[in-house]
Amino acid sequence: MRLSVGAFLALSHLPGLSADATPGFRGVTNSCLSEPIQPTPEKRAPKVMIISMFAPEAEVWHKNLPSSGLGDLLAVNISIPGLSPIFPQAHCTASGEICQLTAGESEINAAASLTALALSPRFDLVRTYFLVAGIAGVNPKLATLGGVALARFAVQVALQYEIDAREMPAGLGTGYIPFGGYDPCDYPAILYGTEVLELNGALRDRAYALASRATLADDVGAGAHRAMYADAPGGVFERATGPPSVVRCDTATSDVYYSGALLSETFENTTRIWTNQTVITYCMTAQEDNAVLGVLLRARLWGLGDYERAIVMRAGSNFDRPPPSVTAYAHLRLSDQDAFHIAVENLYRAGVEIVRGIVDEWNCTYKVGVRPTNYVGDVFGSLGGEPDFGPGGLFGGRGACVGEGSCGSAGGASAAAAAESMRRRRRRGGVGGGWK
Ligand SMILES: *[C@@H]1O[C@H](CO)[C@@H](O)[C@H](O)[C@H]1NC(C)=O
Ligand SMILES: *[C@@H]1O[C@H](CO)[C@@H](O)[C@H](O)[C@H]1NC(C)=O
Ligand SMILES: *[C@@H]1O[C@H](CO)[C@@H](O)[C@H](O)[C@H]1NC(C)=O
Ligand SMILES: *[C@@H]1O[C@H](CO)[C@@H](O)[C@H](O)[C@H]1NC(C)=O
Numbered sequence: 001m002r003l004s005v006g007a008f009l010a011l012s013h014l015p016g017l018s019a020d021a022t023p024g025f026r027g028v029t030n031s032c033l034s035e036p037i038q039p040t041p042e043k044r045a046p047k048v049m050i051i052s053m054f055a056p057e058a059e060v061w062h063k064n065l066p067s068s069g070l071g072d073l074l075a076v077n078i079s080i081p082g083l084s085p086i087f088p089q090a091h092c093t094a095s096g097e098i099c100q101l102t103a104g105e106s107e108i109n110a111a112a113s114l115t116a117l118a119l120s121p122r123f124d125l126v127r128t129y130f131l132v133a134g135i136a137g138v139n140p141k142l143a144t145l146g147g148v149a150l151a152r153f154a155v156q157v158a159l160q161y162e163i164d165a166r167e168m169p170a171g172l173g174t175g176y177i178p179f180g181g182y183d184p185c186d187y188p189a190i191l192y193g194t195e196v197l198e199l200n201g202a203l204r205d206r207a208y209a210l211a212s213r214a215t216l217a218d219d220v221g222a223g224a225h226r227a228m229y230a231d232a233p234g235g236v237f238e239r240a241t242g243p244p245s246v247v248r249c250d251t252a253t254s255d256v257y258y259s260g261a262l263l264s265e266t267f268e269n270t271t272r273i274w275t276n277q278t279v280i281t282y283c284m285t286a287q288e289d290n291a292v293l294g295v296l297l298r299a300r301l302w303g304l305g306d307y308e309r310a311i312v313m314r315a316g317s318n319f320d321r322p323p324p325s326v327t328a329y330a331h332l333r334l335s336d337q338d339a340f341h342i343a344v345e346n347l348y349r350a351g352v353e354i355v356r357g358i359v360d361e362w363n364c365t366y367k368v369g370v371r372p373t374n375y376v377g378d379v380f381g382s383l384g385g386e387p388d389f390g391p392g393g394l395f396g397g398r399g400a401c402v403g404e405g406s407c408g409s410a411g412g413a414s415a416a417a418a419a420e421s422m423r424r425r426r427r428r429g430g431v432g433g434g435w436k
Contacts, residue, residue, distance in 0.1 A: 082116025110291035138316025140240030142283035145339035154289040158254035174266040200372040210357035211350035221338030228323035249283035253290040260328030284314035317343035394418035
């Protein structure tokens with residue numbers, strides 16, 4: 001279900017000015033004169049929007065894209081109200097086919113910047129593929145330094161109660177306990193909606209095939225660091241010891257930059273349990289994915305973007321836990337893993353293959369979209385369909401109805417019914433319908 005873009009554009013961007021609330025909006029108008037007061041800004045409909053988090057991740061695209069023949073991202077700069085003070089502009093190639101936004105680091109910056117982009121009248125993002133391309137901590141059980149992962153699930157792992165581990169009950173294993181739960185292994189009984197975001201698996205697999213065309217960069221120092229993982233008991237870190245490659249596995253989101261074996265194992269478990277999987281799939285940890293995807297999910301709901309066109313790609317710049325015989329602190333703060341530069345470089349090398357693939361095969365494949373074969377969306381079932389994780393959707397498989405009176409019988413279910421179902425579920429969970 002989609003609403004027209006016009007239905008959502010009744011926004012005031014500047015004092016005394018309001019955006020025209022009609023489909024095909026063509027610029028800012030003065031509400032008194034109802035006439036355009038500035039030249040009509042061009043509305044761009046990029047095929048790909050690259051999302052970087054900070055300067056090095058952006059610069060690798062700015063520097064290298066021109067030599068790929070795909071264009072220069074610094075050809076067009078677009079200021080967007082609401083972007084970060086240090087990254088106030090989006091960038092596009094002259095053709096407008098490829099754009100890039102630097103969101104800023106961590107969840108607040110990512111959510112705020114993406115929301116500004118989604119609501120900007122300068123862009124039509126309904127057919128745009130979003131490529132989140134950032135560096136990350138990497139799980140040595142599943143991938144390695146410089147390796148590139150494409151995710152199906154993004155999990156907001158730290159959205160939990162936390163008791164300092166020095167005060168936790170004996171035998172608990174971790175001080176993290178899911179909301180409404182009593183044990184780290186409980187499924188959260190209280191859900192905010194952004195905990196688990198499932199991506200289009202068919203698109204992920206296409207992106208994986210495209211990214212696999214890249215020759216990834218490596219570094220001698222990173223190789224030496226990887227070798228320290230070889231003597232872990234049972235060879236559990238064997239994947240860490242090989243050269244970088246492109247892999248399919250999932251990402252964890254946390255504002256807290258956690259590090260060490262115990263927290264990494266905790267969030268391995270969190271990811272496995274919250275996604276209802278039986279094996280460990282958590283391989284990358286970063287600070288933004290669920291924030292970006294949460295905005296794209298809302299954009300889809302309001303007809304401003306297509307969540308099914310989101311790709312999350314992360315490259316390992318450091319391990320999330322130390323090799324045997326190194327302390328968590330020494331690993332985090334005192335050792336150089338020599339992988340920052342190859343991770344940034346490999347974001348570009350793998351990412352440019354994805355971008356090129358989408359642009360080259362636009363007419364025959366990507367324009368209409370890649371149909372997902374898995375459930376796509378959040379734990380509430382907001383976009384329709386029944387989640388394959390969590391306690392069951394709130395919208396009866398029909399998706400959420402947003403907007404005013406625009407949902408017919410084929411449309412989504414009402415928010416009031418969903419809120420009531422949420423309250424019932426909380427009471428069943430024995431948490432008294434309260435917030436704790
Ligand atoms: C766009 O901004 C970058 C700096 O972010 C600058 O180097 C470049 O010249 C600008 N492009 C144009 C066309 O002004
Ligand atoms: C993770 O889960 C496994 C299996 O349930 C358990 O043995 C282990 O203690 C958990 N790890 C942590 C850090 O809680
Ligand atoms: C794709 O379609 C557009 C519009 O129909 C056309 O201008 C363009 O040349 C086509 N591109 C390719 C690669 O076929
Ligand atoms: C996911 O697992 C939880 C228990 O951890 C269970 O209550 C829930 O029904 C499962 N959901 C699905 C869709 O399998």
